[in-house]
Amino acid sequence: MREADYYEKLEGDVVHCLLCPQDCRIRPGKVGFCRVRRNQDGVLVAVKYGRVASYAMDPVEKKPLYHFHPGTYIFSLGAYGCNLRCRHCQNWELSQGDGEDVPFPPERAVETAAAWSDPQRPCIGLAYTYSEPLVWFEYVLDTARLARERGLKNVLVTNGYVREEPLKDLLSYVDAMNVDVKSFSTEFYREVCSGRLEPVLRTVETAHAAGCHVEVTCLIIPGLNDGDDQVERLSEWLAGISPEIPLHLSRYFPNWKMTRPETPVQTLRRARDIAARHLSYVYIGNAWEVDAADTACPSCGAVLVSRRGFSARRMELEGRKCRRCGRGVNIRDR
Numbered sequence: 001m002r003e004a005d006y007y008e009k010l011e012g013d014v015v016h017c018l019l020c021p022q023d024c025r026i027r028p029g030k031v032g033f034c035r036v037r038r039n040q041d042g043v044l045v046a047v048k049y050g051r052v053a054s055y056a057m058d059p060v061e062k063k064p065l066y067h068f069h070p071g072t073y074i075f076s077l078g079a080y081g082c083n084l085r086c087r088h089c090q091n092w093e094l095s096q097g098d099g100e101d102v103p104f105p106p107e108r109a110v111e112t113a114a115a116w117s118d119p120q121r122p123c124i125g126l127a128y129t130y131s132e133p134l135v136w137f138e139y140v141l142d143t144a145r146l147a148r149e150r151g152l153k154n155v156l157v158t159n160g161y162v163r164e165e166p167l168k169d170l171l172s173y174v175d176a177m178n179v180d181v182k183s184f185s186t187e188f189y190r191e192v193c194s195g196r197l198e199p200v201l202r203t204v205e206t207a208h209a210a211g212c213h214v215e216v217t218c219l220i221i222p223g224l225n226d227g228d229d230q231v232e233r234l235s236e237w238l239a240g241i242s243p244e245i246p247l248h249l250s251r252y253f254p255n256w257k258m259t260r261p262e263t264p265v266q267t268l269r270r271a272r273d274i275a276a277r278h279l280s281y282v283y284i285g286n287a288w289e290v291d292a293a294d295t296a297c298p299s300c301g302a303v304l305v306s307r308r309g310f311s312a313r314r315m316e317l318e319g320r321k322c323r324r325c326g327r328g329v330n331i332r333d334r
């Protein structure tokens, strides 16, 4: 536990957290909406600093990041807590729960990533993931700083719900992000996630403008965000930033408070076809029966990276170009 960054003290020992747009004013002894930032005698503390609830060496494709060092591993870690409350959360035991976690100081996290030695599948760095790393801000920042000093990469897998100033701090050290844009509807964000759409869009725009590698994921939920117009508007907006940003359309399964049935495969295919009119790289996730994980050259169609499950093989990719036609490809690689 350590004193939080980004807050101000108000009258009567109340604190105002300035980390995310939930804008919590927290009375002594209470926690904010994310449940992991507590007012302790008029001081805001980051409760989960140095505590890790889940960790694993994962393929980078699992984040999902398809255009960032394909075929490598990344040491992935996460803690309890989240600043949204999505009714369909696919990871609610961590995001909404609290239970066992272990001490994991930044030095230990960085050492674990650095010590990995497998020449066939090297570890490129650390991914802050599984629940919401933004509410773990101080730990992520301290660890990312150390990791950068060791020449390791930092990846955020995030809902993007953060204020601009702390985001800019993180962007000094974060090399890649997968941002969940849960829908292109303000009502959806309000009613399903207890948040707002606009700050999430701003995070994607700011991260891309800062030179961070960005990929976007949208979990397609039948009847809620699978309308053609929503997919179209999301894709148009993303293409307006850059048509080269990869979009992952992911299949929803019933979870936590949402019971509606899983997304039909034909819905995902239709959404992919709409998005592909605007974007160069559109993938379908969480649906192994659909063959939509390979990266193809947008100009000549050559398979650049072939994927089966979470393993990836470079095919016609040469550096950051298609070997066959020479087109540049938005892939960051060794």
Ligand code: SF4
Pocket (backbone or CB within 6 Å): 017, 018, 019, 020, 021, 022, 023, 024, 031, 032, 033, 034, 035, 036, 037, 082, 083, 135
């Ligand atoms: S980070 Fe947590 S405490 Fe701070 S404003 Fe967001 S939800 Fe509230």
